[in-house]
Amino acid sequence: MAQIANRRLAMTLYSGDTCPYCHMVRIVLAEKGVNYDTINVNLDDTPEDLKELNPYNEVPTLVDRELVLYNARVIMEYLDERLPHPPLMPVDPVFRARHRLMLYRIERDWYTLANQLADKNKATDAVRKELRDSLTSVSPIFEQKPFFMSDEFSMLDCAIAPLLWRLPSYGIELPATSKPLLNYAERMFDRESFKESLTEGEREMKEE
Ligand SMILES: N[C@@H](CCC(=O)N[C@@H](CS)C(=O)NCC(=O)O)C(=O)O
CATH class of the missing domain: 1.20.1050.10 (Glutathione S-transferase Yfyf (Class Pi); Chain A, domain 2)
Known part of the structure; x- marks a missing residue:
C-alpha cells in the first residue's frame, strides 16, 4: 500500500492539540493514507490566516488548494468523497x-x-x-x-x-x-x- 501512504496532496489542516473534532478529521486522514501539513493552533491566540480562512475562527479547518472547509462533518464527508478508498460511509x-x-x-x-x-x-x-x-x-x-x-x-x-x-x-x-x-x-x-x-x-x- 506504499502508493497510498505516499499520496501527495496539498492539504493543510489547522488543528487543535486536544480538539475532539480535529481528532475525528485526523483519523479520517490517517484512514485515507493522506500526507498533509498540520498547523497546530493555539486556541487562545489563533493565527491571522485562520481568521481570514474561517469566519468562525475555529478548528478543524482544512485547506485543499483553493478549497477551504470547516466543520468536522463537512470536512470528513469531503475527504470521503475526494478519497473514496477505503470508503467510510455507505453508498446506498x-x-x-x-x-x-x-x-x-x-x-x-x-x-x-x-x-x-x-x-x-x-x-x-x-x-x-x-x-x-x-x-x-x-x-x-x-x-x-x-x-x-x-x-x-x-x-x-x-x-x-x-x-x-x-x-x-x-x-x-x-x-x-x-x-x-x-x-x-x-x-x-x-x-x-x-x-x-x-x-x-x-x-x-x-x-x-
Ligand atoms: N461544530 C464544529 C466545532 C469545532 C469546535 O468547537 N472547535 C473548537 C475547538 S475544540 C474551536 O475551534 N474553538 C475556537 C474558539 O472557541 O475560539 C465542528 O464540528 O468542527
Whole structure:
C-alpha cells in the first residue's frame, strides 16, 4: 500500500492539540493514507490566516488548494468523497442518510455534554453522570458488530473514538457493566489510524 501512504496532496489542516473534532478529521486522514501539513493552533491566540480562512475562527479547518472547509462533518464527508478508498460511509442513499443522522445524534447527544466537561466552568457531576449513563445504556449495541452498528470501520467510529479517548480527562470511568463498550474502545485505540491520529496532548490525556 506504499502508493497510498505516499499520496501527495496539498492539504493543510489547522488543528487543535486536544480538539475532539480535529481528532475525528485526523483519523479520517490517517484512514485515507493522506500526507498533509498540520498547523497546530493555539486556541487562545489563533493565527491571522485562520481568521481570514474561517469566519468562525475555529478548528478543524482544512485547506485543499483553493478549497477551504470547516466543520468536522463537512470536512470528513469531503475527504470521503475526494478519497473514496477505503470508503467510510455507505453508498446506498437510505443507509447514507441514516449514517448522517447518527453522526448528528452523536454530536448532539454526546458532544454537547463532552464540550461542557471540557470546560472547567461548566463541568459538573450531573453532566458527568448524564454522559456516563447515556454511554452505559447503549453499551450492548457495541457487542453486536465489530464496529459501531457496522461490519466495517466507518465515519461513526471516527466520531465516537475521540470521545471515548477523552473520558478519563472528563473524569468519567465507565462501569464494568459497559464491557462491550470498553472492549470496543480498546479495539478502536489499537487501530493504526487511531494511533497515527494522536497528538502529543491527546497522548497525555490517557495518562491523566
Ligand atoms: N461544530 C464544529 C466545532 C469545532 C469546535 O468547537 N472547535 C473548537 C475547538 S475544540 C474551536 O475551534 N474553538 C475556537 C474558539 O472557541 O475560539 C465542528 O464540528 O468542527
